[in-house]
């Protein structure tokens with residue numbers, strides 16, 4: 110048999126390799142923007158025509174290239190950024206593979222003008238399909254201008270594969286945004302078909318976000334800042350009340366590089382968890398700085414993935430940082446971060462001389478672990494154990510008054526002067542009360558939901574549940590896949606007070622249900638739990654507990670429209686402010702509002718005018 114294996118011609122090999130790096134106009138934009146950043150530019154302008162299909166041009170004022178370097182830059186694996194294998198573990202630049210320009214030149218018509226500041230003349234280089242058409246000295250501004258014309262002109266299959274201009278432009282904007290967000294000290298602009306899309310002056314991290322996403326972000330951002338010996342996390346989260354229905358603005362950057370990381374994303378979502386409505390996603394802009402030796406960015410040619418040597422540590426620090434930021438924003442500063450020196454010990458490879466970390470965080474911190482008993486009551490004596498159930502709260506006799514504590518600094522002087530007439534119900538929906546600064550309005554249904562939610566979560570996490578045993582066990586039959594959910598949640602359900610045996614695969618006999626729950630509610634409560642669980646796939650234990658507690662609380666809370674007497678209102682007030690997050694409902698909406706006295710005065714004045 111004759112030999113059949115042959116080497117591919119260079120032009121074909123280059124095109125194949127290019128396909129790895131340049132999939133669409135947006136990939137070229139990303140590579141060129143990153144080159145400009147690596148070149149130390151302080152001003153970068155992007156011009157595109159027809160979604161980058163006919164023109165992508167980037168002009169920077171960076172270091173420029175000599176005539177020789179200009180020619181070299183288009184060779185495959187030609188780079189000024191690393192020289193030896195070890196350098197791979199100390200990468201501080203965006204590029205390092207030396208593949209981008211070679212790839213782009215293989216599949217487009219490229220014209221580059223470049224000039225180092227110190228040279229008088231620059232170089233103009235034209236390349237088409239890897240072939241150098243001309244190279245000559247030319248007068249030009251310091252820096253580099255690269256124009257990519259007719260991307261995929263020689264790979265029609267690729268060109269036809271491109272999506273509509275709208276879709277391709279969206280991809281370009283996405284790449285542009287990522288680079289612009291993490292380089293706020295560089296001025297950027299983007300122009301599409303001669304129309305300005307972005308004009309971003311040199312600024313700071315916060316302003317850059319506002320300039321990209323809109324002025325209303327100014328009020329929505331909460332700063333995040335956490336530094337340990339190994340890692341620094343800085344940036345912003347968007348307040349929970351502005352969470353998006355779809356995954357939108359979620360940005361992680363590691364040493365200036367945009368990354369996607371499902372596990373770390375979970376750390377943020379988890380820190381937000383109980384503050385977000387179901388099916389809402391938090392927005393965040395977080396920059397991580399970590400020793401490049403502790404990450405591996407070398408795993409994918411398009412480089413949005415990064416492997417951390419110790420992802421668990423990074424997870425813990427991010428989660429703590431975000432929780433702390435939310436806690437600070439909270440109306441009542443109830444979140445208190447214990448110092449836990451153990452966290453740095455978690456890191457697999459601590460440096461020889463370990464310095465004292467500047468801020469230490471507790472990765473296990475859980476705002477719900479703190480039991481209500483430990484919290485002093487604002488209004489009445491602490492709720493007795495076993496009496497935490499809502500229905501019995503209503504019937505409980507009034508215990509003796511206790512000295513008041515400073516839980517809500519703004520109100521404590523008022524709280525000290527308790528009299529029974531200080532609660533007033535409006536339209537069977539809102540509870541009104543006096544606070545030093547004005548009038549406090551509490552949504553009774555949401556308040557009750559919050560109280561129950563925290564109670565259930567606590568039970569799920571550590572305490573023994575209170576279950577009421579049924580005289581006549583209740584038998585329920587479920588569909589096969591609903592039954593699977595119940596089987597999977599058995600432990601958690603037991604902790605909540607549901608006790609049951611199974612008959613066959615999908616039948617259940619309930620002997621006990623959570624105290625306070627009516628027998629007639631059992632089926633609908635379980636359905637709600639099953640439905641919530643199905644929506645969340647692959648969730649961790651914390652999520653399961655969270656959604657269980659959330660759906661149960663929503664189902665069992667006192668509905669708006671129930672008349673409450675003064676004592677019941679006091680109970681709600683008391684239990685609400687014994688919660689870790691009294692001012693937000695589990696769905697993220699506000700429970701409490703305060704109308705300042707001066708606004709009341711103003712309101713009356715205006716009316717009287």
Ligand code: ADP
Pocket residue numbers: 140144145148169171172173174182183187188189190203204205206207208209210211252253
């Ligand atoms: P990499 O960025 O991985 O090194 P590229 O193919 O993107 O590979 O670029 C090759 C080289 O060309 C870079 O290492 C850099 O030295 C030079 N270069 C590319 N773009 C610019 C630019 N805008 N300004 C200055 N030098 C550049």
Ligand code: MG
Pocket residue numbers: 140143144203204205207209210
């Ligand atoms: Mg590059």
